[in-house]
Amino acid sequence: MTEVYYVVSGSGTLVTGGAMPTPKTEAADSTTVKVLVGPSMSGVFQNGQSRKVGAGDVVIIPAGVPHGFSEIVDHIDYLSVRMDPDHVLPAGYVHDAIKR
Secondary structure (H helix, E strand, O other): OOEEEEEEEEEEEEEEOOEOOOOEEOOOOOHHHHHHHOOOEEOOOEOOEEEEEEOOOEEEEOOOOOEEEEEOOOOEEEEEEEOOOOOOOOOOOOOHHHOO
16 A cells, blocks of 8 residues: 655664565564554565655655665654555454543
């Protein structure tokens, strides 16, 4: 799924693109998928592009593009917006972190 990152503070190296020869698909009913990040794969990817990102940067990562941080020197805080076009989350879902 498409993701948008807005870097609030800190910095790091974001790697995008390339190939992921042996991806592992997260189970659709897992907490990772249903609560944390939505449909997802994990694994080692090769030949991605590295770029430094820092406070104020906005990055749009299209669906299906491998991505991850390769270097975070101190910290990086970012807001992540993930679209849910396949309605993986139940209608009216609100993450526990913002319920009050």
